Amino acid sequence: MDHFLYKTGVLHAEDVPLAEIAAQVGTPFYVYSTATLTRHFRLFQEALAGTNHLVCFAVKALSNVAVLRVLAGLGAGMDVVSGGEYRRARAAGVPGDRIVFSGVGKTRDEMALVLSEGIRQINVESLEELHVLSEVAHGLGATAPIALRVNPDVDAKTHEKIATGRKEDKFGVPIARAREIYAQAAHLPGIRVVGVDVHIGSQLTDLAPFEMAFTKIADLTRELRADGHTITRLDLGGGLGIPYTRSNETPPLPLDYGAMIRRVLGDLDVEIEIEPGRLIAGNAGLLVASVIYTKPGEGRDFLILDAAMNDLIRPAMYGAHHDIVPVLEAQAATEQRPVDIVGPVCESGDTFAKARPMPPLDAGALVAFRSAGAYGAVMSSEYNTRPLIPEVLVDGDQFAVIRARPTFDEILARDTLPTWLAS
Numbered sequence: 001m002d003h004f005l006y007k008t009g010v011l012h013a014e015d016v017p018l019a020e021i022a023a024q025v026g027t028p029f030y031v032y033s034t035a036t037l038t039r040h041f042r043l044f045q046e047a048l049a050g051t052n053h054l055v056c057f058a059v060k061a062l063s064n065v066a067v068l069r070v071l072a073g074l075g076a077g078m079d080v081v082s083g084g085e086y087r088r089a090r091a092a093g094v095p096g097d098r099i100v101f102s103g104v105g106k107t108r109d110e111m112a113l114v115l116s117e118g119i120r121q122i123n124v125e126s127l128e129e130l131h132v133l134s135e136v137a138h139g140l141g142a143t144a145p146i147a148l149r150v151n152p153d154v155d156a157k158t159h160e161k162i163a164t165g166r167k168e169d170k171f172g173v174p175i176a177r178a179r180e181i182y183a184q185a186a187h188l189p190g191i192r193v194v195g196v197d198v199h200i201g202s203q204l205t206d207l208a209p210f211e212m213a214f215t216k217i218a219d220l221t222r223e224l225r226a227d228g229h230t231i232t233r234l235d236l237g238g239g240l241g242i243p244y245t246r247s248n249e250t251p252p253l254p255l256d257y258g259a260m261i262r263r264v265l266g267d268l269d270v271e272i273e274i275e276p277g278r279l280i281a282g283n284a285g286l287l288v289a290s291v292i293y294t295k296p297g298e299g300r301d302f303l304i305l306d307a308a309m310n311d312l313i314r315p316a317m318y319g320a321h322h323d324i325v326p327v328l329e330a331q332a333a334t335e336q337r338p339v340d341i342v343g344p345v346c347e348s349g350d351t352f353a354k355a356r357p358m359p360p361l362d363a364g365a366l367v368a369f370r371s372a373g374a375y376g377a378v379m380s381s382e383y384n385t386r387p388l389i390p391e392v393l394v395d396g397d398q399f400a401v402i403r404a405r406p407t408f409d410e411i412l413a414r415d416t417l418p419t420w421l422a423s
């Protein structure tokens, strides 16, 4: 459920008509709903209520500092995958001891940053990384609390590009090697083992792969404890899918996910960490665009928008579906006709939808892409020198720009001429 509803025929973000934001900010823009972010975060809190747990928002899904501030205010920790994301979480006011550092390619500089400023846990993804981390921590006179990310070799049955838990994926260490690596970790200076970490992929629409992975983690935890390690935390990653269409998808509910976690891990006496990104942010954001042209074609008509693949790359990158709806609600009796909805970028891949039934729309009409809050703005670029689009946060009847559109002067000022070309 989200808080983007039609009221008197106009699509609103909470109590704000989208046309009002468009008039003030210009299109295209992203808009996020505080009430929806809050609701989705609380679903996880409720799902794990009564257990010792921390819900760490996966910052990579939606990293705007204002959004992080909203979630931090509700008690969220953060899962970051770079030094840059760590800085964002800190800028949002999140203390280091509520930040988990994940990622397969952490650099020494990033390790030094988080060890100096404070970190709850570093999820180590290889033996090589473990040794470098030990060196860096030891050199700083610090101790790195670590969990080893194990790869349980389960197929998350999700899109090829976002499956991470099969043995051929680049993530984590094979679960069969985990005990040997923990044995080394126990003797390395600057390293303190605190837990086990797993993340098998994103947009999972079935609990079974999670349950298979968590069962393996439970077994491993018992073995590691028998080996003499102190395992106080299990980080279960993110990955719970969301409905991208209003009709036929029914991904598992956080409540059922929580019940499964209790069932599989409940007797281990551990603190549970989860790292949801998409489920919290995905349906809390829209991309709003304008129709530039309607173009009749051979056998198909086109709706050319002012938003493009550089603003929302999911359709081009994953073949992802986004519901696209008119901001002015179509009359129930209006005939819908199939159109290709495209952006202005010079690539055929800049296509948001093919043969999508839409009501008649004129140039200037506003449309909204649903489910664009996660992996939307964070993946945008300035391809074709199209400025990064603004992000807007709504809370009740108020809204504010939380990232402004850069001017062309700002964009051009980032390019510099080398001395030999300057005169």
Ligand SMILES: *Cc1c(COP(=O)(O)O)cnc(C)c1O
Pocket (backbone or CB within 6 Å): 058, 060, 061, 079, 081, 102, 103, 199, 201, 202, 203, 237, 238, 239, 240, 275, 276, 277, 278, 279, 374
């Ligand atoms: C991407 C990622 C997440 C978040 O995944 P969602 O599908 O957005 O919930 C969590 N943890 C790690 C390590 C990730 O890489």
